[in-house]
Amino acid sequence: MTESAQEFYGRWARLYDLIARRTPGIARLRDRAAAACRLDPGDTVVEMGCGTGANLPYLRERVGPEGTVIGLDFTGPVLERARAATAAYDNVHVLRGDATRPPVGSEGSEGDAGEIDAVLATFVAGMLEDPADAVDDWCDLVGPDGTVVLANAARSQEWYAPPVNAVFRAIVVLSTPPTTKLRYEDDPHRRLDEKIDAAHARLRERAIAVADETHVFGVVRLTGGRLE
Template sequence: MDSLRSTLEARMEPEDAQAFYGRWARLYDVIARRTPGIPALRRRAAAACQLESGDTVVEMGCGTGANLPYLREQVGPEGTVIGIDFTGPVLTRARALTSEYDNVHVVRGDATRPPLEGIDDEASVDAVLATFVVGMLADPADAVDDWCELVDPEGHVVLANAARSEAWYAPPVNAVFRAIVVLSTPPTTKLRYENEPHLQLDEKIDAAHARLRERAVAVADETHVFGVVRLTGGRLEAS
């Protein structure tokens, strides 16, 4: 495992948004773990990966590591969990959270170009999980294609993302959602946008989840947290 860790940590990609998300790492960590309904969602997302003991799972955009313990539960001590994120301060928290596990590796890198060149030397990838990350990508559908190619045949890709609710009680929920999106989109001082960030986010989420439905056989297609969070999981078919 030491050779795997060395290979994975070899690539590091700086991003302009690192400073912004780094400043908010502590608050994000609290939100990621304590928001009502979110811990249950994370457990459900890990279960949708349909992992078995000894499997290898990669989380794209692992943030402060809130999903990593759930994934480790699924693969057991014989499996491998790899979390990838580009922001140093959030990765520090992720490493602290998982320090007791020698089979959980937290790596700094770009989710669209994950630093996994050496993975084939150790294990195949049985599942990819990405929660609340595709909205930050320039081309989320293309990223989903790449993640599907990374996973072995019969493996799984699971997405969970926040977008506007379509439930009957949606208007007040969506008003709160828009405010959260604006406050979490750098710079946060803008009050007016030529292109509303919550609408752009909706488009990206729709594109990513639609692409996964095209590429995989559905194992989960659900909404959570007042209809705001969409969970889509798919099994890749053998060619």
């Protein structure tokens, strides 16, 4: 029987946390993602799919002690690590929930923080069935002049891409549940590319100002969009 995504990511929470915090260059990427959110002291930011909480301190640094940071994820063991990592901050809240139906931003919702100034989603779009639809929902959540930022991994488009993409494909296959499956009806890395392309394209459509960056040999795409 195929294991669920929650079981898969829960089982690998410790390794994921190590990769999320110790991969060379990852700290700079997280700092750039936080900067792209265009946050000011006192703002409210929601991270969709916060994982083990590696981005949350960077976001808290931007909003200051008077701001609010909300991290949302659906996997219990992963959230436990996020809560432990941010326990010292009384304005960082970690909630369990689905990024496609976030329990924030509506009257009476759990962790309601009023107007949301920015939404950040890193390495999340590829896990969703309809990432473009999710991006629409995230854009609708932010207030006037708010920002949505996406960071995702997809195949590199650089001139030196072939060896980079070979490694990337192996990582995608190994990280796609179930890990024991040797053959897929269609390549996981191609499905991932399609989802990432759709998510970033939808953000560009919705935004009135867009900034794009690439990192890690062109594998990581960072897009920030300012909404009306």
